[in-house]
Amino acid sequence: MRLRRRLVLGHLADLYRLALPVVVSRAGVLAMTVADTIIVGRYSSAELGYLSLGVAVYLPLLLTVMGLLTGTTVAAAQAMGRGEEAESGAAWRRAVPVALAFGGVGLLLGLFGREVLLLTGQSEDVAAGAGRVFFILALGYPAAFLYFATAFFLEGVRRPRPAAWAIIAANLVNVPADLLLVHGLFGLPELGAEGSAWATTGIRWALAAFLLAWAWWMPDRARLGVRARADWAWRRWRVQRMVGFAAAVAIAVEMGAFTAIHLFAGWLGTVPLAVFTIVLNVISVIFMVANGVGIATSVRIGNAWGRGDRRRWIAACWMGLAVTICLMAASGALMAALARPLAAIYSSEAAVLAAAVPVLVLAGLMPLFDGGQTLMLNALRGCSDAWVPTALQAFAFIGCMVPLSLLLAFGLERGVAGLFEAVILSTAISLGLLCARFVMLSRRP
Numbered sequence: 001m002r003l004r005r006r007l008v009l010g011h012l013a014d015l016y017r018l019a020l021p022v023v024v025s026r027a028g029v030l031a032m033t034v035a036d037t038i039i040v041g042r043y044s045s046a047e048l049g050y051l052s053l054g055v056a057v058y059l060p061l062l063l064t065v066m067g068l069l070t071g072t073t074v075a076a077a078q079a080m081g082r083g084e085e086a087e088s089g090a091a092w093r094r095a096v097p098v099a100l101a102f103g104g105v106g107l108l109l110g111l112f113g114r115e116v117l118l119l120t121g122q123s124e125d126v127a128a129g130a131g132r133v134f135f136i137l138a139l140g141y142p143a144a145f146l147y148f149a150t151a152f153f154l155e156g157v158r159r160p161r162p163a164a165w166a167i168i169a170a171n172l173v174n175v176p177a178d179l180l181l182v183h184g185l186f187g188l189p190e191l192g193a194e195g196s197a198w199a200t201t202g203i204r205w206a207l208a209a210f211l212l213a214w215a216w217w218m219p220d221r222a223r224l225g226v227r228a229r230a231d232w233a234w235r236r237w238r239v240q241r242m243v244g245f246a247a248a249v250a251i252a253v254e255m256g257a258f259t260a261i262h263l264f265a266g267w268l269g270t271v272p273l274a275v276f277t278i279v280l281n282v283i284s285v286i287f288m289v290a291n292g293v294g295i296a297t298s299v300r301i302g303n304a305w306g307r308g309d310r311r312r313w314i315a316a317c318w319m320g321l322a323v324t325i326c327l328m329a330a331s332g333a334l335m336a337a338l339a340r341p342l343a344a345i346y347s348s349e350a351a352v353l354a355a356a357v358p359v360l361v362l363a364g365l366m367p368l369f370d371g372g373q374t375l376m377l378n379a380l381r382g383c384s385d386a387w388v389p390t391a392l393q394a395f396a397f398i399g400c401m402v403p404l405s406l407l408l409a410f411g412l413e414r415g416v417a418g419l420f421e422a423v424i425l426s427t428a429i430s431l432g433l434l435c436a437r438f439v440m441l442s443r444r445p
Contacts, residue, residue: 012319012323014300015293015296015297015300015316015319015320015323018155018158018160018296018299018300019292019293019295019296019297020164020292021160021161021163021164022155022160022164022291022292022295022296023288023289023291023292023293024164024167024168024292025151025160025163025164025167025292026288026291026292026295027285027288027289027292028164028167028168028170028171029167030284030285030288031171032170032171032174032200032203033055035171035174035175035178036051036174036178036196036199036200037051037052039175039178039179039182039196040178040182040192040193040196043182043183043192044192046129047129047182047192047193048193049126049129049130050126050129050130050132050133050192050193050194051130051133051193051196051197052130053117053126053130053133053134054113054130054131054132054133054134054137054193054197055133055137057113057116057117057130057134058134058137058138060255061102061105061106061109061141062106062141062144063251063255064248064251064252065099065102065106065145065148065248066145066148066251067244067247067248067249067250067251067252068098068102068244068245068247068248069095069098069099069145069148069149069152069244070152070243070244070247070381071091071095071239071240071241071242071243071244071245071247072091072092072094072095072149072152072153072156072240072244073152073153073155073156073295073298073299073302074156074239074240074243074298074302074381074382074384075087075088075091075156075237075239075240075243076088076091076092076152076153076155076156076157076302077156077157077298077299077300077301077302077303077306077382078239078302078303078305078306078384079091079156079306080156080157080158080302080303080306081302081303081304081305081306081307081309082306082307083306083307085157085223085224085225086223086224086225086228087225088153088156088157088224088225089153089221089224089225089226089227089228089230090225090228090230090231090236090237091153091156091230091237091240092149092150092153092215092226093225093226093228093229093230094230094232094237094240095149095152095153095240096146096149096150098145098149099142099145099146099148099149100142100145100146102141102145103141103142103143103144103145103146104142105141106138106141106142106145107138107139107141107142109138110134110135110137110138110139110141111135113130113131113132113133113134113135113138114127114128114130114131114132115127115131116131116134117130117131117134129193132194133193133194133197136194136197136198136201137197137200137201139201140200140201140204140205142208143201143204143205143207143208143209144204144208146208146211146212147163147204147207147208147211150163150208150211150212150214150215151163151211153215154211154214154215155295155296155299156299156302157224158299159218160296162210162211162214163211166207166210166211167207170203170206170207173203173206174199174200174203177199177202177203178195178196178199180195181195181196181198181199182195182196183195239384242384242386242387243381243384243386245386246381246386246387246389246390247381247386247390249390249394250377250389250390250393250394253390253393253394253397253398254393254397256397256398257397257398257401257402258280260402260405261276261401261402261405261419261422261423262276264405264406264409264410264419265277265416265419267410268409268415268416271351271352271355272355272415272416274346274349274352274356275352275355275356275359275416276416276419277346278342278343278346278352278356278360279356279359279360279363279420281346282335282342282360282363283335283363283366283367283370286328286331286332286335286367286371287367287370287371287374289327289328289331289371290324290327290328290367290370290371290372290374290375291374293320293323293324293327293371293375294320294324294374294375294377294378294379295378296320297316297317297319297320297375297378297379297382298378298379298381298382299382300313300316300320300382301313301316301317301379301382301383302382304316305382305383305384310442313382313383314442316379316382317376317379317382317438317442320375320379321372321375321376321379321435324371324372324374324375325368325371325372327371328367328368328370328371328372329367329368331367332363332364332365332366332367332368333364335360335363335364335367336360336361336364339356339357339358339360339361340353340357342360343356343357343360355416358417359416359417359420362417362420362421362424363420363424365424366420366423366424366427369424369427369428369430369431370423370427372427372431373393373396373427373430373431373434376389376431376434376435376437376438377389377393377434379438380434380437380438380441383438383441385437385441388437389434389437392430392433392434392437393430393434395433396426396427396429396430396433397426397430400422400425400426400429401422401423401425401426401427404421404422404425404426405418405419405422405423407422408421408422409422
């Protein structure tokens with residue numbers, strides 16, 4: 001009994017050391033976006049529209065390439081587990097050219113933001129304003145991708161703290177930079193949404209420069225092969241490639257499903273759309289905790305998988321899931337208990353508040369299942385299992401979530417509550433399927 005307790009406490013301590021900095025890093029990125037939205041929104045609703053649409057055009061490539069680069073974490077973690085520490089640096093050296101290549105693609109796309117927005121039916125004025133915001137943000141694509149490549153490498157070799165400290169510093173700089181550039185304080189030009197975009201892009205380049213320098217000069221750079229030439233043999237980086245491609249597809253599937261549901265919320269009317277946006281915003285903050293625990297779990301599983309330690313990678317998965325479920329259950333309960341104060345942060349309109357409170361209470365179940373399926377998806381990636389989990393998630397999100405949303409929201413006239421009921425049911429299906437897949441994988445020779 002005492003030995004078992006020591007083993008459990010050891011698992012928890014290791015998970016905590018890895019997960020906390022990763023949670024801080026992910027939450028810090030979201031905090032910058034929230035600060036930008038609040039500052040620009042209080043400056044001008046028109047400028048907030050430009051920022052919102054510019055970010056909407058900017059995000060698809062950002063998130064897709066972010067998924068593509070996640071293979072770096074798994075490849076580096078497995079290499080560390082096998083004792084091939086120099087191969088972890090090789091994973092980073094392969095990720096950097098990929099980041100630069102897609103950064104170049106992003107720079108080219110930035111030239112056509114106005115035209116893309118016009119094709120979506122936006123007015124000339126809105127397309128021009130949002131297009132300028134997108135162009136400025138697109139100048140930061142290479143920096144964002146270099147930052148992700150390096151941060152994922154550092155997480156894979158169990159060095160997540162530099163990225164966490166960097167993102168904390170970035171948030172401390174972001175708010176005053178926004179205020180200065182958006183409002184034009186101290187004689188600076190009053191740039192509105194474009195000022196916020198310039199602040200974001202400048203900070204992204206500073207983050208990338210800091211993290212690249214830290215990795216290049218880290219004390220154990222020689223042991224980790226940071227400066228060694230990477231072997232580009234096709235089989236050598238199969239895991240890194242496979243996990244990255246599958247993660248990019250999974251992100252595209254999830255984005256597609258939630259975009260469809262967002263459109264359904266718009267069909268319901270302005271108040272249901274506002275309620276949907278508020279609830280999703282609150283849940284996205286909670287989700288960052290599950291995402292951080294999931295990434296830390298994938299690193300721990302990758303280490304044990306690389307060593308061939310079956311008992312440890314199985315234990316790492318279930319321990320990660322148990323921690324995630326406890327955290328998400330507590331967060332969901334807190335969200336339901338504080339439904340009215342949370343809704344009041346986003347809106348003072350009586351109709352929106354009245355509709356948002358019961359939906360926030362209902363959606364308190366969502367973190368439990370969504371956080372759990374995120375944990376299991378990351379756990380399976382740590383085992384080099386990429387495409388089957390992606391297919392299972394696609395079935396749950398596209399095959400179940402989208403038609404269930406239409407049925408519950410419109411067919412059964414459940415409205416915006418029906419949309420979240422569909423999300424809860426579908427993420428529960430995804431969690432069950434991914435758990436079954438992990439059990440199947442753990443029983444293989």
